[in-house]
Amino acid sequence: xxxxxxxxxxxxxxxxxxxxxxxxxxxxxxxxxxxxxxxxxxxxxxxxxxxxxxxxxxxxxxxxxxxxxxxxxxxxxxxxxxxxxxxxxxxxxxxxxxxxxxxxxxxxxxxxxx
Amino acid sequence: xxxxxxxxxxxxxxxxxxxxxxxxxxxxxxxxxxxxxxxxxxxxxxxxxxxxxxxxxxxxxxxxxxxxxxxxxxxxxxxxxxxxxxxxxxxxxxxxxxxxxxxxxxxxxxxxxxxxxxxxxxxxxxxxxxxxxxxxxxxxxxxxxxxxxxxxxxxxxxxxxxxxxxxxxxxxxxxxxxxxxxxxxxxxxxxxxxxxxxxxxxxxxxxxxxxxxxxxxxxxxxxxxxxxxxxxxxxxxxxxxxxxxxxxxxxxxxxxxxxxxxxxxxxxxxxxxxxxxxxxxxxxxxxxxxxxxxxxxxxxxxxxxxxxxxxxxxxxxxxxxxxxxxxxxxxxxxxxxxxxxxxxxxxxxxxxxxxxxxxxxxxxxxxxxxxxxxxxxxxxxxxxxxxxxxxxxxxxxxxxxxxxxxxxxxxxxxxxxxxxxxxxxxxxxxxxxxxxxxxxxxxxxxxxxxxxxxxxxxxxxxxxxxxxxxxxxxxxxxxxxxxxxxxxxxxxxxxxxxxxxxxxxxxxxxxxxxxxxxxxxxxxxxxxxxxxxxxxxxxxxxxxxxxxxxxxxxxxxxxx
Numbered sequence: 001x002x003x004x005x006x007x008x009x010x011x012x013x014x015x016x017x018x019x020x021x022x023x024x025x026x027x028x029x030x031x032x033x034x035x036x037x038x039x040x041x042x043x044x045x046x047x048x049x050x051x052x053x054x055x056x057x058x059x060x061x062x063x064x065x066x067x068x069x070x071x072x073x074x075x076x077x078x079x080x081x082x083x084x085x086x087x088x089x090x091x092x093x094x095x096x097x098x099x100x101x102x103x104x105x106x107x108x109x110x111x112x113x114x
Numbered sequence: 115x116x117x118x119x120x121x122x123x124x125x126x127x128x129x130x131x132x133x134x135x136x137x138x139x140x141x142x143x144x145x146x147x148x149x150x151x152x153x154x155x156x157x158x159x160x161x162x163x164x165x166x167x168x169x170x171x172x173x174x175x176x177x178x179x180x181x182x183x184x185x186x187x188x189x190x191x192x193x194x195x196x197x198x199x200x201x202x203x204x205x206x207x208x209x210x211x212x213x214x215x216x217x218x219x220x221x222x223x224x225x226x227x228x229x230x231x232x233x234x235x236x237x238x239x240x241x242x243x244x245x246x247x248x249x250x251x252x253x254x255x256x257x258x259x260x261x262x263x264x265x266x267x268x269x270x271x272x273x274x275x276x277x278x279x280x281x282x283x284x285x286x287x288x289x290x291x292x293x294x295x296x297x298x299x300x301x302x303x304x305x306x307x308x309x310x311x312x313x314x315x316x317x318x319x320x321x322x323x324x325x326x327x328x329x330x331x332x333x334x335x336x337x338x339x340x341x342x343x344x345x346x347x348x349x350x351x352x353x354x355x356x357x358x359x360x361x362x363x364x365x366x367x368x369x370x371x372x373x374x375x376x377x378x379x380x381x382x383x384x385x386x387x388x389x390x391x392x393x394x395x396x397x398x399x400x401x402x403x404x405x406x407x408x409x410x411x412x413x414x415x416x417x418x419x420x421x422x423x424x425x426x427x428x429x430x431x432x433x434x435x436x437x438x439x440x441x442x443x444x445x446x447x448x449x450x451x452x453x454x455x456x457x458x459x460x461x462x463x464x465x466x467x468x469x470x471x472x473x474x475x476x477x478x479x480x481x482x483x484x485x486x487x488x489x490x491x492x493x494x495x496x497x498x499x500x501x502x503x504x505x506x507x508x509x510x511x512x513x514x515x516x517x518x519x520x521x522x523x524x525x526x527x528x529x530x531x532x533x534x535x536x537x538x539x540x541x542x543x544x545x546x547x548x549x550x551x552x553x554x555x556x557x558x559x560x561x562x563x564x565x566x567x568x569x570x571x572x573x574x575x576x577x578x579x580x581x582x583x584x585x586x587x588x589x590x591x592x593x594x595x596x597x598x599x600x601x602x603x604x605x606x607x608x609x610x611x612x613x614x615x616x617x618x619x620x621x622x623x624x625x626x627x628x629x630x631x632x633x634x635x636x637x638x639x640x641x642x643x644x645x646x647x648x649x650x651x652x653x654x655x656x657x658x659x660x661x662x663x664x665x666x667x668x669x670x671x672x673x674x
Contacts, residue, residue, distance in 0.1 A: 092259070092330050093256070
């Protein structure tokens with residue numbers, strides 16, 4: 001450290017030591033009870049609105065789900081009905097009485113020796 | 115004064131609100147929910163029933179939605195016009211509808227079991243006060259095929275008789291539940307935390323071992339055959355002796371399961387092949403011989419002097435005149451000529467030369483622990499009967515009773531019990547539980563008991579049975595195939611406790627196959643009126659028809 005720099009430091013220390021000791025820091029801003037209440041009411045309303053929006057949306061989805069379930073049930077019923085119709089069309093009695101069956105010729109079984 | 119009045123009014127409001135919102139809170143909540151909260155039971159779909167058709171599987175019992183047409187006459191403005199319009203669609207008479215709607219009721223059922231086409235047409239009319247209720251019923255695409263085997267579902271939704279009864283819990287499934295707050299149309303509001311949704315569990319699909327083509331042909335053959343032997347009823351079973359699978363059970367008379375409510379005689383609902391035990395007659399000799407051989411009491415090549423009659427407990431057991439009287443006989447002769455004296459002789463050999471407690475107990479052990487008589491087989495059928503095997507130690511006239519049992523009188527078994535036991539004696543000695551449901555687990559899972567007789571004795575029995583056909587029941591021969599069997603002409607106990615002399619039941623048990631038996635066939639013809647023995651004249655010809663049909667249509671391997 002040089003002489004001049006040590007003098008400079010000493011001056012800065014002096015200056016700090018002899019400045020006004022009273023703090024002049026800015027005071028924190030606060031809101032009053034009325035404002036607080038208004039904010040709370042607004043927040044509550046917003047939350048309520050959000051809740052109602054979601055409930056409405058969910059219920060709206062419920063209708064869609066209900067509609068899809070009905071469509072699924074109808075398709076299932078149609079499938080069952082078609083399955084039954086197919087089974088009836090393929091029944092042995094119907095096949096035996098069909099025109100195609102009537103045109104069949106009876107032949108002796110080839111695998112049987114009588 | 116003014117302020118006082120204001121405070122009083124406010125106080126009244128506050129007290130009232132407190133009463134309504136706090137004290138009566140629960141009451142009003144329930145009242146609100148009663149209108150909004152809906153509770154539904156979601157019906158489970160009943161499982162369908164399938165069966166084999168060659169290599170494929172086809173449904174033979176399905177579900178069908180039908181509709182009940184009803185009206186609330188209070189809301190029907192022009193009853194006559196409505197009745198006329200509806201009757202045009204349903205095909206019923208308008209005056210009947212009008213009469214139903216004119217009665218003092220809020221629920222008049224106009225028509226039942228309407229199909230979807232009619233339902234749609236009625237809905238398009240949009241009549242006020244007219245509604246349609248959905249109902250699920252069983253549908254039978256194969257008509258009345260295997261009706262008694264299948265059973266039906268009654269109006270209460272319960273499986274009744276046959277497979278529907280036995281497998282009811284598996285077929286029915288479990289209903290679901292929906293408990294929800296709904297809108298005015300009944301649509302659930304999903305946001306409600308109180309909602310309960312439990313999906314129904316549909317009933318299981320059941321696959322039968324039945325081959326529908328075979329079932330159809332056996333039913334037809336039985337129905338055609340009965341009038342030719344002047345019989346009104348009978349049964350036929352085709353069983354696979356190598357795994358216990360029942361391929362066909364036919365009974366006549368039968369009924370249409372989709373019109374079960376038209377049946378006047380409830381006895382028609384049962385499956386006689388499993389629920390109606392009988393004294394089977396001489397086909398029991400097949401098992402008596404098996405018992406004698408397997409127990410070591412007799413040898414297959416043994417001969418013995420047959421006096422043609424034995425006296426037991428003061429009663430005389432004798433053969434029929436055609437059997438030729440007293441002479442030396444072989445074991446083969448007992449089956450071939452159906453010798454009652456021969457069967458009695460075997461019973462005597464079980465006791466060391468006479469029918470005694472030792473013989474009775476040994477025979478009883480074979481009947482109940484080897485052939486599983488006197489107990490249900492466990493086949494998947496409602497109302498299966500166990501049959502009766504008399505106790506070997508308690509009662510009177512036990513020796514004559516057991517002598518009679520040797521040729522199939524005095525004990526009762528169902529045709530299915532007989533078929534299953536006989537199958538075990540000719541398949542190498544394994545008793546497979548006879549079954550109608552194919553659970554896909556294979557033959558090994560159906561083994562009830564192995565070595566009920568030894569494989570060696572089983573082979574000897576096959577040889578004896580085939581010898582009977584080849585030398586005695588020659589009409590049953592089908593070249594290229596091994597066929598064995600035995601007739602039975604069973605006496606029928608009358609209401610007075612004595613055997614009737616005017617009628618008999620005809621039975622036949624046998625098998626067909628190549629080098630190993632492919633099918634066991636059991637025939638029962640009730641009280642045929644024929645000029646010869648019922649077993650030979652009434653039952654054996656049906657065995658022949660069925661065995662020919664099987665050989666011609668079901669690819670049975672030929673004998674080498």
